[in-house]
Amino acid sequence: MLEHLTTEARNPASEHLDSLTPLELVRLINEEDAKCTAAVADQAEQIAKSIEVIAHRLSHGGRLIYIGAGTSGRLGLLDAAECPPTFRSDPSQVVGIIAGGHSAMFKAVEGAEDSQTLAEQDLRNINLSSDDVLVGIATSGRTPYVLGGLDYARSVGAYTIGLACNRDSLLRTRADVSIIPVVGPEVLSGSTRMKAGTATKMVLNMLTTGAMVLLGKTYGNLMVDLNASNSKLLERAKRIVCTLTELAPEQAASLLETCNGEVKTAITSYRLGVTPDEARVILHATNGHLRAALESMGRLAGRSSNGRAANNGHSSNGNH
Structure with missing residues (x-):
């Protein structure tokens, strides 16, 4: 099944990757990374819709919750962790959940992403409700842990957003809105921490920054609600x-x-x-x-x- 994913395909531009000089490597990776911007721009309307919903839910006491496995989960945790110092938001307002628990942030927990029931348990533990927004992040669009999380979120009435990097993904059928920046094959085949990770980080930046701007956390482009903690x-x-x-x-x-x-x-x-x-x-x-x-x-x-x-x-x- 993986062979049908564009993020798992071989990139013709990097077939001789191990023969390149360091400078050639840098230039190739940079050229491929440049494709992320266009892929994200193609999803502008879906991202904007998501920002509106997130801001509305947050303004009425709801939460933004990210859920993912591996790199996707780590990026969600990172974005959530950066909100309190940047926007003086309550740490409980934007939450990141990763398959395998917080220890998986630093060390892979084998098999955790393959469990659909584990996601439901993790979301029950934080009392996911109909006031919340759940963003399921899965580059492949088929990670069982994320799909299970989205299914449970919909069953309790939470608003669901799916973020993937493969066009024909199961995730589309599980979310109210799907954001699918298609970045194409990676320079290092299957290493989705590269272009897919970059595009994912770009989208998450937009979701939280956009929502916080709508909530009045800025004045012009000044960070007037920051938490001066250092x-x-x-x-x-x-x-x-x-x-x-x-x-x-x-x-x-x-x-x-x-x-x-x-x-x-x-x-x-x-x-x-x-x-x-x-x-x-x-x-x-x-x-x-x-x-x-x-x-x-x-x-x-x-x-x-x-x-x-x-x-x-x-x-x-x-x-x-």
């Missing part, structure tokens, strides 16, 4: 506050400290001239959207200013 992120937070307030670095650092390291709170507090607690209330009213918070208060201030101007004009006319 010196690099603290410096980034300070730089963002400087950019959006025009404060000096030391002033931005002091403001951030006053606001418990919350970038959006610091910016709102300074720009609107309110206390950190008042800034939090304003942000809560706009569901955490910084631009909406700043613009809505700006409109209110504008109306107040216009009202004063009108009153002043009326008084002036009365004096004539």
Whole structure:
């Protein structure tokens, strides 16, 4: 059955792989990797639909859950792990599950991907519900563990997204939306950690980044909801506050400290001239959207200013 998968086929461009110089190897791999961008672009509409659903579910208390085996599972775990520091999201909001458990992140657990029932057990353990979105990641589109997970997710009413790199895959029949970037045969036949892995990572980046943007986690292209958990992120937070307030670095650092390291709170507090607690209330009213918070208060201030101007004009006319 594997022989029918494009990701398992031999790549004509690399049939003499072991005869190439290091520079030729690099150029060949780079040329093949360039095909990932077009393959992902071909799935733009499916990815966009997925982002909309994910953002909606997350905004109503649901979760985004990745499930996969091997490289696919590891990429899901990686994307999930990067959300809290990048978007200050709750660690339980985006979850990664890999066949064989977390130890499989570092060492392959033989046979785990062949079990459909194991996926159901893993999803029961995290109380998968109809509020959640499950993304089943399987390059081949036929991994039993992932198919079992998608089947169980649909049985409980969760929204299902299938991500594979082979066009005619069983996964299509198990998901509400299928994202299938077809990258073609790998440079090293069957090594799907290469192009397939790259395309998968690109899609996962889009899913979480897109959903978090819709949830108000950014201002323009600035990471205003980051969790400043180390010196690099603290410096980034300070730089963002400087950019959006025009404060000096030391002033931005002091403001951030006053606001418990919350970038959006610091910016709102300074720009609107309110206390950190008042800034939090304003942000809560706009569901955490910084631009909406700043613009809505700006409109209110504008109306107040216009009202004063009108009153002043009326008084002036009365004096004539």
